[in-house]
Amino acid sequence: MPDYDPTLTQVLAAFQLQPAAIRSIVACEGGLSGSEVWKVEVALASYCLKLMPADFSVNRLLAAHHAAHQRREHGMTYLADYLPASTGQTYAQADGRLWELQTWMDGSPPVVPYSVPQKQAMFEAIAEFHAKHESPPRETEVSPGIKTRIELCEKWRLKHVRDQLPSLHSFGHPQWKPALEEFLDSFVHYHARLGSLLLSLEHETYLLEDCIADPRPENFRFDGDYLTGLFDLGSMRWDNIALDLSRLASEVSHNGEVDWNFAFQAVQLIRPLTPSEERLAIVFDAANVLLTGLNWVQWLVIDGSSFANCDHVSARLSHLTARLEKIEKHPAW
Structure with a gap:
């Protein structure tokens, strides 16, 4: 098994993904907000693990998760879904920061000129x-x-x-x-x-x-x-x-x-x-x-x-x- 960053494996375990189930963890390019992103692959699925920017609030995170969940139930299944941690919440905490695990979005980003x-x-x-x-x-x-x-x-x-x-x-x-x-x-x-x-x-x-x-x-x-x-x-x-x-x-x-x-x-x-x-x-x-x-x-x-x-x-x-x-x-x- 690859020697992954212990913080990442700790967080994934909080989302009930044990190290033995993980096939790969690959860092992805982040944006400008200060967040960090990894693609996590297991046998039958891929996920997006995201470390939120410093000082990002729990209430703000849960509001976004609730909005996505509500709209997915009304047919917007192309919105990312958020996985629950062992606590029952859709986030985990480690090193004083908030983490979320969402379904991986298949496809490619559009490129200029957009059709x-x-x-x-x-x-x-x-x-x-x-x-x-x-x-x-x-x-x-x-x-x-x-x-x-x-x-x-x-x-x-x-x-x-x-x-x-x-x-x-x-x-x-x-x-x-x-x-x-x-x-x-x-x-x-x-x-x-x-x-x-x-x-x-x-x-x-x-x-x-x-x-x-x-x-x-x-x-x-x-x-x-x-x-x-x-x-x-x-x-x-x-x-x-x-x-x-x-x-x-x-x-x-x-x-x-x-x-x-x-x-x-x-x-x-x-x-x-x-x-x-x-x-x-x-x-x-x-x-x-x-x-x-x-x-x-x-x-x-x-x-x-x-x-x-x-x-x-x-x-x-x-x-x-x-x-x-x-x-x-x-x-x-």
Whole structure:
């Protein structure tokens, strides 16, 4: 039997997978969140073992597991299922961190340029997530996402007014510096317009429910154009469907532009949208284009955070700069 990391075998034993049953444990490439992932193979199945980021809460993890389980019972069997540990819970704890074991998603991630059927399937999956569950939306209320973006816009506006925007003079990654400078310059130019736009929706109310919040194409799996899997609900939060719609629409945008008609029509096949929800998605997108880059300035320049995969960082920055090139003609304005 191979000599596996004892922590991994300890955690798998907590999920009732004993060392003798394990055929292989292979580390997989993680994302940018700080989580770590392994593919675990036994005789008749494969699983995904995931170590959650530091300080990830139990309540947040269980909420994601409950949302997936509920929707799987309503036919979304392409969502990952979470296996119970010997405690009866769908997580284990080791070394002060949370672990989960989920079913392995067969298929391959879509690659750019995404085919029309793949994009259609991804939008339909988002719509199904919001349509296929037992609990109705909790209430009609203001969007937490709009509140968050108003606060973020004001935080950076004050930095600009007080001449406290970070300097990139000594930033140690020259390949990223032009993008970060563009993010700061664009915010200085557009923050007044963005602030007014967000405040115009500050008191609008919407149906709020579980949102995936960060539905990236790399979290989908396909067999050709057939959707076989959707995983990673770790960013899940409470908001309107417009949050998920805006995120995915941006992710599959072409040459920096979003095909809103395609996005809306694909979702409407399963989950009807109101005109105010369509408008909210467009406003979310404009805010995301201008504010997400500032998050990267915070992480890379102010916090000095490091990421294991520099190519992922470069890809995210490149995507944002492509979107910024078209911001002047954004339909939100």
